[in-house]
Amino acid sequence: MNLLPWTIYVSFAGALLALAAGARSAAAARGVALATALAGWALALAAAADFAPGPGLQPLVDVPWIRGFGIRYHLAADGISLTLVMLTGLAATAGVLFSWNITDRPGAFFAYYLALIGGVYGVFLSADVFLFFVFYEIAIVPKYFLIARWGSTRREYGAMKLALYSFAGSALVLVGLLWLYAATGAAGFGLSELARAAAALPREPQLAMFGLVFLGFAVLAGLFPFHTWAPTGHVAAPTAASMLLAGVVMKLGAYGCLRVAMVVFPDALAWWQPILAWLALVGIVYAGLVALVQDDLKFVIGYSSVSHMGFVLLGLAAANLQSVAGAVLQMFSHGVIAGLLFAVVGRMVYERTHTRRLDDLRARPLHRLLPFAAVVFVAAGVASMGLPGFSGFPAELTILIGTWQVSRTWALVAAVGVLVAGAFTLRAIQVSFFGRSAADAGPDAGSHPLDPITWPERAGALLLLAATLLVGLKPDLLLDWIIPSLQSPLFQAILKGGAS
Amino acid sequence: MTLSVQHLWLIPALPLAAAAVGAVLPRSGRVPAASAAIAAMGAAFVLSCLALNGALADPARHAVHNFAWFDLGHGAVMLGWLLDPLTAFMCVMVTFVGLLIFVFSLGYMRDDPHFARFFCFLSLFAAAMLGLLVANSLLLLFICWELVGLASYLLIGFWFHRPAAAAAAKKAFLTTRLGDLGFLLGLLWLYDSAGSLLFYDAGRGVLESGVLAGLTAQTVAGGLALSTAIGLLLFCGAVGKSGQFPLHVWLPDAMEGPTPVSALIHAATMVAAGVFLVARLYPLMAADQALAAVPVHALTVVALIGAVTALLGAVIAVAQDDIKRVLAFSTVSQLGYMMLALGVGAWTAAIFHLLTHAFFKALLFLGAGSVIHAAHHEQDIRRLGGLRTRLPATYRTFVIGMMALAGVPFLFSGFWSKEAILHAAHGWTVSPLPLWAGLAAVALTAFYMTRLVAETFFGSPRSPAAAHAEESPAVMRIPLVLLAGCAILLGFLGTPAWPWLQARLAGAPLHGSLEHLFEGGGLMLLSIALVGAGIGLGWRFYGRRPRASAAAADPLAAASPTLMAALAARLGCDEFYAATVGRLHALAAAVADGLDRWVLGAAVSGVGLLGQFGGVVSRENDEGALNGGFDAAGAGLRGAGRSYARAQTGRVHGYLRALAVAFVVLGLVLLAGGVP
C-alpha cells in the first residue's frame, strides 16, 4: 500500500525527465513517457496485490503542511481510490501508446501529459480536501496546454471553453469549502473534520454549501446542463488527451462529488437528491439524442461520454450501496471504453483519413482498409451499448438495481437511455466503418491504402479491450474493493439517506 | 452415461471456444474455422444427448448448480445452470439442427470471401443460445438473450454492403431491444421484490412456491398482482424476440441475412427463445391464475397476443412473393401458435410445437436455400417454377416440410403438435378467440404453403436462372434428408395416444393408451377438413394452371386486387410504424442520405419524431444558449480591453496631466475630508 504515493512522484519526475529527453529525440521522450506510465501502473498493481479490502481510508502519508490553517499533506486510499488509480495507470499507459506518433515538440507534450497524470493520481489519493483541491487544479492546467497546443478542430476555442468551465467549477467548490471552513471554524481540511464541522451547521447553509461543492465538481463530470465543454473539448483535444479527458478527468469530477461533497454534507443530499437525479437522467437521454444527429464521429463519442457519465451521476444521486458501487464501477468501465473509442476515432482513423465527418467516412471501405480498427471499434461500440460480456453491463446493471429501489421512474428513464445509446452507437459503427463494400466504393478509394495499424496502437487497443472484458466477466475484481469501502462510517450517512 | 449439471456449462462453452478460434484465424483459415465450429457443435450435441439422458431419469427434478457472480453488499448476484427435461430437449434440438445447418452452410457459403467469419459468428450465436437454455438465473438468461441478439445483428448484417441488409440488421436489433427494455425492467423489479434471480434455489428461487406466493400477495397500480406486472414486463422481451405482434416487423426483414442464418436463427432457435422464456417462467406467469379479483391475468395477454400474431402472420404470408418472406411470415404465425398454447395453459404443447417446428421450418428454409443457391440467388417465386424435375431431392424434402407445416394428418409431426394446441385452445374458457384464430390459421397455412410449392416447383421455369438450376451438392442435400426424417418422426413422440414428450416435460407420469388417439375427434376432423380445403384451394388456384410467365397476374390478385395489395404490403404495419413510431421503413430505405432520421426512427420507442426534434433542439440549445453565455463573457472582456487601450495614447504629456489632475483631486479630497 505504501507504494501508492510513489505513483504521484514518479509521474512528476517522469514529466521533468520527458522534458529533458525531448530535447534529444522524440523516441527518448516517448520512451520515458511509456516507462513512467508503466511504472505508475505497476506501482498501482503492486499496491493492489497487498491491498486488504476493508472499510475506511487506509493512511499512506500524513504530515503537516500549512500549519496555520491545519492543512496536512495527507494521502490515503480505499477500494474506490484504488479502482480509480488502477484506471489512471491503465489509461495513461494506453494513452502513451496512442501518442507514439507525436513529433511536434514531444518533450513538452509528454511533460504536460505526465504532469496531468500525476495530478490525477494525487486527487485520487488525497484525504485532505485542500490537498485534493491543489492536485485538482494541477490536473486542469496541463489539460489546457495539451489541447491548445496539440489539438485539432477549433482547438483554442475548445481549450478555453474547457478551462473556463473547469475553473468556474473549481471556484464554486472553493467558495463552498471556504464558507464551510469560515462558518464553523473547523480545525483543518481533513475529510472527517469537515464532515463533523458540517454536521453542526443548521440545515439551510448546509444545503447551499452542498449545492456549491457538488455542482462545482459535477461540471467536470459533465452533468447536464454544464456538459457542453465536454464534446467540444474532446473533439479539439489530441487523441491521448481525449482519452485522458473522457477516461480519467471526467472521473475527477464524479470522484469529487462522491468523496468530498457527499461525504462532507450527507444530510443535504436528501434534499438535493431528486434534482440531481433528474439532471443526470436528462443528461443521459439528452446527450444520447444529440449524439444521434451529429455529423462528426468524435462528437458522437463526446456526447456518448456525457450520456454514460450521466449514469455515474445517477448512481451517486440514488445514493444506496448498489447504485454508488455501480457508479464507481461505471467510472472505471467508461474510462476504458471511452478511451478505446477515442483511440480508434482519433488515432487510427482521423490521423490516416484526416476526416471525421460521417459522410466522408461512409464513402470509404474503412472496414477493408483498417480491419483491425473496425474490429476494435465494433467491440468498443458493443461494450459502450452495455451488452453483456463487457464492463458496461455489470456497471449499468448495478446502477439500475440500486436506482430501482429509490424510484422506478428513474430506472425506466435510464433504461430508455440505454436504448438510445444502442441506436447512436449502431449508427456510428455502421456509417463509419461499414458504409460500403470495397467492391462498390469508387476506384479512388481503394487505390489509396492507408498506413497499416502500428504495434503501439495494437498493444494499446488490446490492453483496453482486455481490461473491459476482464471486468465485464468478473466484476467482483473491482466490486470486492469498492463495496467494503462503501461500508465505512464515512459513507454510512449517505447510503442511509438514499434508502427509500 | 449422463452429463451432470455441474458440467452443463460445457455445452455452450464448446461453441464459444470455436467462435474464439474463428475470431483469431486469418481470413484464409476457412478449413480450420469451419471444422472447429462443426466439431464443437457435434460435441455439444453429444453432450446434450447425455444431459437429456440424465434429465429423463428423473423428469420432475430441477437439478441446479448455482454460484455467485459478484457480491453487492446485501447479497451476491447469483448465476447458475439448470438441468431439467425442458433444457435438455431444447439443447438437443438446438445442437442437432445447428449441426445440420452448419454442414449445409459449408456448401451454401462456399464462395463467400468471409467464410471463416461466418462460422465464427454462427458459433458465437450457438454458444449464446445454448447458454440461454442452460441458465438457471434470469440474469444469465438475459445476458445470453442480449448476446443472441448481438449475434443475430451480426449475421443479418453479414452482407452489410447491401443497404437493405444493414438496415434490417439494425431494425432487428433495435426492435428486439425495445422489447428487452421491458425485460430489463421486469428483471429489476423481480430482483427488488424477490431478492434473487435464480429460478430454482432450494426453495428460494423465483419459480418456487414460497417466492411466488409473496409475489402474488402484493398488488400494484391498477389492481394487478405484482407477479402479473413482472410477468407482463418480461413477456415484452419475448414479444420482441419472438416476433409477436406488434413487434413482429423485424422478422421478415431479417431474411436479408444468408439463408442458413434464417434457418437457424430466425426460424428454428432464436425466435423460439421468447417461447422458451415464457415456458421457463411458466410458474411465474401462471401464478396469478388462482386470483379471481384481478383485472387481467398475465397468461390471458399472452394467449391473445399469440392468437392475433398467428392469424396476422398467416394472412400476410398468402400474398408474399419472396420465397423466404413467405416462410418468415409463416414463422411469425407459428410462433403465435406457440404463444397461444402457452397462454391457454398448455405449455408442454407449446414446447412440442416448438421442437417440431424447429425441424420442419429449418428444413423448409434450407430447402429454400437450396433453391436459391441453385437458381443463382433468385428468390422471387414468380420467376422460379418447374424446379421439380431439376432439383428432385430438394423438391421431395421441401414437400415433406410443407406437409408438416400445413399439418397434413397422421404422418407428419406438425399435425400432432398443432392438434395438441388446438385441443388446449378448445378447452380454454376465457375466450374463444384463440381457437378461431388457430383454426383460421390452419386453413391459411395449408393454402399459402401449397401456393409456395406450386409456384416454385411446378409449371415451367419462368426465368433463365430457374431454367438452368442444378441440384445442390451432397453436403447440402444430406442435412435436408435428415431434417425431413425428423419432420416426420418427431410427431410420434407426442401423440395423444402416447404423449411421452409432454409427460417428460411436465415431469408427470405417462398415461398412454390407444383410445386417447382420437380424443376430441370432432375438432380433429374439423382441422383436417380445413387443411384439406386449404391445400385444395391452393392447388386449384396455383397448381392446376401454373402461371405462364413471371409477369402474369396472381389469380387471387385478379380476383381481389385491393385485398391482395394490402396483404402484399403486409397490411401496412410497417407504414403504420413508419408514420407513427419513427418512419422505420422509409428511413431504413434511405440509408444513403437520411442518416440522422433513420437512426432516430429505429429508436422506435415512440420518441421517433420527437427524438429528432429533441436532438436538434438540444444541439441548438448547446450552441446558442449555453455556449452563448461564455462567448458573450469573452466578447465583453475583449471590448473592455479595447476601450481601455484607447486611453493609452502614447503621449507622455497626457499621462502627466492625468497624474496632475489625480494629484489635485487627491488633495481636494484630503482637504474636504480633513487631514487625519
Add this chain to the structure above:
Amino acid sequence: MSPLHLCLLLSTGLFCIGLAGALSRSNAILVLLGIELMLNAANLNFIAFWRYGPAPSAGAGVVFVIFTIAVAAAEAAVGLALVIALHRHRRNLRLPEATRLKG
C-alpha cells in the same frame, strides 16, 4: 509663521514650478528637469518634517531622503539614456511627436 511652514511653502513653490515645467515643456530634457524639481520638493518636505517633527533624533527622514536621492540618480540615468535613444531614433526631443507606444 513657524520655520516648518516656511519650509513647506518653499517646497510647495518648488513643486509647482516643477509640475508646470513638466506639463508645459515639450522637450524631453526639460520635462525630466521638472520631474527632478518635484522630487526635490518632496525631499525638502521629508527633511522639514523630520527636523521640526516630534522625534528629530531618529534619523528616519534623512534615510528617506538618501534613498530618494539615490533613486532619483538612477532615474536620471535611465531617463537620460531614454533621451539619447529617442534622439538617435528621431533626431529631435519633442515629446508630443513620440507617440509610438500607444495602446
